Amino acid sequence: MQRATENKIILIIRNTRLDDLIVRFNTLSQAQFYVEHLGADFSDYLREHQNYHATAQNAQQQLQTLGKVQVVHRHFLPNFIFAPQDIIVVLGQDGLVANTLKYLDKQPVIGINPEPHRWEGVLLPFQIHELSKIVKEVFANRRKLEKVTMAKAQLSDGQKLYAVNDLFIGQKTHTSARYLIQHNQHQEQHSSSGVIVSTGMGATGWFKSLLAGAQGITQAWTGKKARLRLMTDSNFTWHSDYLYFTVREPFPSAQSTANLIFGKITPQQPLSLVSQMPENGVIFSDGIENDFIEFNSGMQVSIDLADKQGHLVV
Numbered sequence: 001m002q003r004a005t006e007n008k009i010i011l012i013i014r015n016t017r018l019d020d021l022i023v024r025f026n027t028l029s030q031a032q033f034y035v036e037h038l039g040a041d042f043s044d045y046l047r048e049h050q051n052y053h054a055t056a057q058n059a060q061q062q063l064q065t066l067g068k069v070q071v072v073h074r075h076f077l078p079n080f081i082f083a084p085q086d087i088i089v090v091l092g093q094d095g096l097v098a099n100t101l102k103y104l105d106k107q108p109v110i111g112i113n114p115e116p117h118r119w120e121g122v123l124l125p126f127q128i129h130e131l132s133k134i135v136k137e138v139f140a141n142r143r144k145l146e147k148v149t150m151a152k153a154q155l156s157d158g159q160k161l162y163a164v165n166d167l168f169i170g171q172k173t174h175t176s177a178r179y180l181i182q183h184n185q186h187q188e189q190h191s192s193s194g195v196i197v198s199t200g201m202g203a204t205g206w207f208k209s210l211l212a213g214a215q216g217i218t219q220a221w222t223g224k225k226a227r228l229r230l231m232t233d234s235n236f237t238w239h240s241d242y243l244y245f246t247v248r249e250p251f252p253s254a255q256s257t258a259n260l261i262f263g264k265i266t267p268q269q270p271l272s273l274v275s276q277m278p279e280n281g282v283i284f285s286d287g288i289e290n291d292f293i294e295f296n297s298g299m300q301v302s303i304d305l306a307d308k309q310g311h312l313v314v
Contacts, residue, residue: 007085009067009135013056014074018049044088048118053129054092055114062132066139071241072139077103078291080130085137087132090124096165098201098286100308106143108138110313121203127313138313146218146236148310151199152263154282156300159293164310166201167303169273169295170194171280178249178276181260184269191256193249194282195273197265197303200240206287210246238312242266243305271303 017025021031035042056071063069067087072080074096080103088109090097112131113124124241126134137143151163161167169178175224176191198207218224236244243265250258265271273295275281281295295301 005236006089007067008083009063010082010086010088011056011059011069011071012061012074012077012088012090012096012100013071014091015054016049016067017046017187018045021045029033030230037228050158052091052114056114058098059089059131062128063135065313066135073252074099074194074200082107087135092121094121094123095287097312099288100157101312102150102162102285104310105308106311108143108161108311110134110138110314115251143313144151145311146238146314148201148312149199149240149243150306150308150310151285152241152303152304152306153197153285153293154304155283155293155295157277160273161198161283161285161293162306163202165199165286166206167197167283167285168194169197169301169303170284171277171287172282172292175280178256178278178283179281180274181247182272182274183260183263186260188257188260189255189276190247190258190260191253192247192258195255195271196246196248197271198244198246200237202234207244207246213231239309241305243303245303259268262297265303265305265310267305273301273303275299275301 009257018031022028023029025034032042035045077100080095082104086107088100088104088107089112090100090109091112091114099111110126111124112126112128113119113121114128116127133142148164151167153161153167158242170193177194178191181188181190187212196206196210245263245265247261250261252258275295275297276296278297282292283301284292284296
């Protein structure tokens with residue numbers, strides 16, 4: 001078989017909802033009983049499962065005619081070593097694309113939407129029937145690459161964590177996070193439910209939710225209609241050269257204040273936090289709570305733009 005390249009094509013896949021239920025309940029029939037016992041439509045779980053796995057098989061068959069293929073499950077991304085010349089194909093949802101990008105360094109990522117009627121697919125511009133064509137065009141450097149700005153958290157002991165959408169700094173549990181926050185020559189002692197750092201790619205996700213909540217509370221409390229410009233700020237995009245930080249539920253007290261709760265992070269104005277949490281302090285990215293670094297008493301973290309960018313094929 002004549003292949004188009006000797007470089008590897010890495011196909012990233014994930015579990016379906018039904019896969020996770022089968023792991024939990026051991027068999028498909030037990031999973032079905034559980035879902036239907038709660039009054040939910042099991043046929044939807046089954047359709048999604050069958051469509052996703054059929055699309056994954058289709059993708060693998062197409063890619064095997066073009067190059068050497070390795071299938072990697074999302075669980076193994078934190079420990080997988082990508083080669084510089086690899087081409088990455090992600091079989092969505094959008095979150096899987098974001099989670100993949102942060103482990104890469106300039107490798108092109110092709111996002112495939114397995115079910116366009118089910119998933120909006122902002123990061124999944126292609127469908128399965130287009131896969132062979134798109135991969136060949138990537139080989140020939142005929143596809144545009146959209147650069148994606150990432151955030152980086154670097155601890156004082158040298159550990160790093162990258163984020164495509166957002167970083168969370170706070171407690172692993174629902175207890176208050178205690179820390180010293182420093183930004184733009186100001187610092188405060190904080191007690192809050194954590195700090196969210198958002199990228200331009202994350203502007204339509206957690207960041208939007210934070211702003212919508214702030215707007216709704218302001219409007220209800222004051223009785224006046226509030227408008228937050230950033231919710232429709234077209235300048236905050238995938239390749240913006242800045243980030244935003246938002247403090248969740250800051251609590252003013254005798255030992256803590258709540259003035260430094262929102263701001264812009266730039267290369268000239270990074271964000272710094274010093275942990276005052278004896279245990280359970282964590283930093284995780286893009287909603288993956290089990291892929292975290294510890295952030296306990298005395299540890300300092302600097303939050304800035306990452307020293308690398310994601311490359312998404314469009």
